[in-house]
Amino acid sequence: MSQEYDIPAVKKMIRRQVLARREALSEEAINKKSRAIQRRLLSLPEFSESGRVMFFLTFGSEVQTDPMIRRAMAAGKEVAIPKTLPKEKRLVPSLLRDLEKDLAIGYYGVREPIPGALRPVDPASLDLVVVPGVAFTEKGDRLGYGAGFYDRFLRLASRARRVAIGFELQLVDSLPTDEYDLPVEIIVTEARVIRVPI
Numbered sequence: 001m002s003q004e005y006d007i008p009a010v011k012k013m014i015r016r017q018v019l020a021r022r023e024a025l026s027e028e029a030i031n032k033k034s035r036a037i038q039r040r041l042l043s044l045p046e047f048s049e050s051g052r053v054m055f056f057l058t059f060g061s062e063v064q065t066d067p068m069i070r071r072a073m074a075a076g077k078e079v080a081i082p083k084t085l086p087k088e089k090r091l092v093p094s095l096l097r098d099l100e101k102d103l104a105i106g107y108y109g110v111r112e113p114i115p116g117a118l119r120p121v122d123p124a125s126l127d128l129v130v131v132p133g134v135a136f137t138e139k140g141d142r143l144g145y146g147a148g149f150y151d152r153f154l155r156l157a158s159r160a161r162r163v164a165i166g167f168e169l170q171l172v173d174s175l176p177t178d179e180y181d182l183p184v185e186i187i188v189t190e191a192r193v194i195r196v197p198i
Contacts, residue, residue, distance in 0.1 A: 092118075094121070
């Protein structure tokens with residue numbers, strides 16, 4: 001590959017294009033597609049077999065995770081959600097007890113556990129992590145929002161299955177990757193489940 005190939009610039013361009021497509025979705029479309037993704041995610045054997053699952057908390061036009069979290073908790077699973085420590089550039093998984101009372105707007109406008117509801121758990125104790133992202137390929141490559149929080153975190157949660165959820169419009173043919181990018185194992189969209197050969 002040519003050394004003139006500017007990976008950060010290409011990532012920025014793809015990020016901008018895919019986010020524009022996603023943000024063009026109506027609220028009704030987001031909710032309908034999210035319900036289809038929820039059905040597929042919750043029916044995965046990997047999800048059924050997991051006792052402790054980490055979800056991201058939805059921001060903007062992302063797949064809606066609140067209903068999935070409620071279903072997982074109702075099924076008796078321990079659900080963790082991320083607390084972002086921007087200065088340390090890391091995520092801390094925190095056990096969630098109450099989706100309404102435990103959270104407040106935090107880093108980057110995303111809901112996070114309030115100080116009194118921060119219940120840290122070891123990333124290595126997670127069975128499955130539901131991973132956000134801007135764009136994905138069928139090979140499991142993932143483009144995040146640019147801060148690298150999840151790439152670092154997933155290396156600590158080394159035992160967990162890595163499952164990305166996103167809309168079909170977030171799938172692209174290829175993504176530039178480097179040694180820091182960690183692929184996901186399964187991608188769930190409103191239309192299908194993609195199992196990545198690893």
